[in-house]
Amino acid sequence: GAVVSQHPSRVICKSGTSVKIECRSLDFQATTMFWYRQFPKKSLMLMATSNEGSKATYEQGVEKDKFLINHASLTLSTLTVTSAHPEDSSFYICSAKTGTNSGNTIYFGEGSWLTVV
């Protein structure tokens, strides 16, 4: 199946610093990618929809100035957590859609564990 690569898999940063997470579709072009956040023992929460060449669409309650999303190419979307705080510690997962409407499947990256200390 299609491969979505996410990097880094684990990152620890100091409170107040920024950290960037990359999401790449390795063998297909993805005009749209999605960023999710998963709190411990809970389901995934959609943060934003990332569209290549345009601004991301954020879900209600997600601070767009804190979670910066850039989708500069058809194979790369980045999520930057700015001025991170301990409450931002979480598991962040990206996903990308392949193919046409009739044969689409959504694949996920491996996820990134962010710990803010």
Add this chain to the structure above:
Amino acid sequence: AQSVTQLDSQVPVFEEAPVELRCNYSSSVSVYLFWYVQYPNQGLQLLLKYLSGSTLVESINGFEAEFNKSQTSFHLRKPSVHISDTAEYFCAGWNSGNTPLVFGKGTRLSVIA
């Protein structure tokens, strides 16, 4: 609004016993349905999917799910579970186009030796 409901948050089962993880979707969700599995400290992996065609879909590790339109269900089953099947299982539905997946809250499957 579209929604996907997983009725059980936790399912404990003895090794080699059968298991069914339940998933229901709202009628506004299109017929694209997925099951993902998340092993401890890992990301999500696609287990199986229903896009169209045969209503019974199978995965390579013995799981299967049946799309039931009349009951708006997509339950996941395995006739005999292994310890290694212990994981979190997420049912997800997708409308179409560039909309994101809608996830259920997940079911924690714990296989007991």
